[in-house]
Structure formats: structure tokens, C-alpha cells
Amino acid sequence: xxxxxxxxxxxxxxxxxxxxxxxxxxxxxxxxxxxxxxxxxxxxxxxxxxxxxxxxxxxxxxxxxxxxxxxxxxxxxxxxxxxxxxxxxxxxxxxxxxxxxxxxxxxxxxxxxxxxxxxxx
Numbered sequence: 001x002x003x004x005x006x007x008x009x010x011x012x013x014x015x016x017x018x019x020x021x022x023x024x025x026x027x028x029x030x031x032x033x034x035x036x037x038x039x040x041x042x043x044x045x046x047x048x049x050x051x052x053x054x055x056x057x058x059x060x061x062x063x064x065x066x067x068x069x070x071x072x073x074x075x076x077x078x079x080x081x082x083x084x085x086x087x088x089x090x091x092x093x094x095x096x097x098x099x100x101x102x103x104x105x106x107x108x109x110x111x112x113x114x115x116x117x118x119x120x121x
Contacts, residue, residue, distance in 0.1 A: 002026050002110040004095045009115030016119070017083040022095030022112060024076040033100045034071050034078040038091035038117075048093070049080060052103065062088070085119045092116050 008020040020036065035050035049069035050058045057069055068081040078095060092114040099107025 002028060002097055004097065004110060004112030006093065006095045006112045006115040009093060009117045011118045011120065012085055013121055014086060014119055016085050017081070018085065018117060020080040020082070020093055020115060020117070022078045022080075024078070024095075024097060028076045028097065029099075030073045031099075031101060033098045034069075035096040035098070036069060036078070036080045036093055037096055038089075038093045039114075040091040043091075045094070050096075051078070052100065082117075085117075087119050090117060090119050 003025045005023045006020060008018055010018055012018055031053045033050055033052050036048040037045050038048050039045040046060065048060055048063055049067055051069045051071050059067060066082065066084045069079065070081070071078045080093070082089070094114045095112040097110040098105060
């Protein structure tokens with residue numbers, strides 16, 4: 001099994017920055033793809049960013065150029081550095097682990113409980 005614990009969410013002013021962290025434990029593999037998703041009230045959960053074992057990243061158009069995802073395989077931590085935050089970034093952010101092999105999904109998804117990010121003046 002996999003356990004994921006997100007942290008770093010906070011109330012921040014527009015234009016501010018936050019760094020989210022996700023600590024993973026229990027059968028985490030370097031080949032796993034890691035990602036961040038978010039969900040605002042009344043909205044569907046959406047992909048924010050993903051990163052593969054090889055370091056390839058993918059971002060939602062809405063956050064491209066403002067957010068950066070990274071991973072520390074030795075510590076089993078995935079980060080999401082966010083800057084130039086906008087009110088529309090307000091959401092609960094969830095960490096995701098997906099079993100992959102050569103870029104293909106080979107297993108299920110694992111989710112954390114999420115951390116709240118609120119951007120408001």
C-alpha cells in the first residue's frame with residue numbers, strides 16, 4: 001500500500017508563492033509517475049502537473065510558466081512550487097502516485113487527503 005501526506009497549503013495574497021510537499025511512504029518505486037491535482041468547490045478534479053521517473057513534466061495550460069513540479073526519489077517527496085498565484089488557483093490540492101512503466105499506466109492510482117490553497121486579497 002501507499003501512504004501520501006500533503007502539506008504546505010495556506011492562505012496567500014494574489015501574486016504570492018507557496019510550495020506544496022507530498023511525503024510518500026509504503027512501496028514507492030522510482031518508476032512511478034507523481035502528480036498534483038486540484039479540485040475547487042463545484043468543479044471537477046483537474047490535473048495540475050505530473051512528472052515521470054525520467055524527469056519529463058506536464059502542466060495544465062492554466063499553470064504553465066507559474067508552477068514547477070519536482071521529485072526527490074531518495075526521500076520519496078514530490079513538490080509543487082507555485083508562484084504568481086491567482087484567485088482562480090484556489091482549490092484543494094491532492095498528491096497522486098501512478099504505477100507506470102515506460103510512460104504507460106501499469107497499475108492503479110493512489111491519493112493523499114489534500115491540502116487547501118486559498119488565494120485572496
